Amino acid sequence: MPEIATKSGCVSCHAIDKKMVGPALMDIAKKYKGDATAAAKLDAVIAKGGSGVWGTMPMPANSKLTDAERKELVDFVLGLAK
Numbered sequence: 711m712p713e714i715a716t717k718s719g720c721v722s723c724h725a726i727d728k729k730m731v732g733p734a735l736m737d738i739a740k741k742y743k744g745d746a747t748a749a750a751k752l753d754a755v756i757a758k759g760g761s762g763v764w765g766t767m768p769m770p771a772n773s774k775l776t777d778a779e780r781k782e783l784v785d786f787v788l789g790l791a792k
């Protein structure tokens with residue numbers, strides 16, 4: 711996990727290879743593999759939150775993260791499928 715994920719509290723709900731409160735980051739990477747709009751979609755979910763894609767638990771918004779920090783997180787997550 712990159713430090714930004716630990717610092718931002720992502721790790722309290724996400725692990726790399728197993729489902730916790732949120733889906734495993736590796737499963738997210740696989741789901742969006744080959745989707746050219748994935749980076750923009752996930753960036754929006756991290757910023758504003760999301761729900762209904764993986765189950766009934768919502769993903770909280772992270773309004774304090776900068777564009778660069780969200781990009782680092784999105785690149786990290788999508789990179790797991792490679």
Ligand code: HEC
Nearest residue numbers: 718720723731732755760761762763764765767768769783
């Ligand atoms: C309170 C628990 C919680 C925290 C904290 C959390 N998440 Fe999530 N996350 C979830 C849940 C639950 C989902 C599934 C939402 C859904 O079904 O649409 C999710 C979904 C996601 C998705 C997939 C979105 C989609 O539409 O497929 C990504 C990417 C993600 N989280 C990244 C992060 C990152 C990065 C952080 C830290 C900044 C973070 N999450 C913090 C619970 C959390």
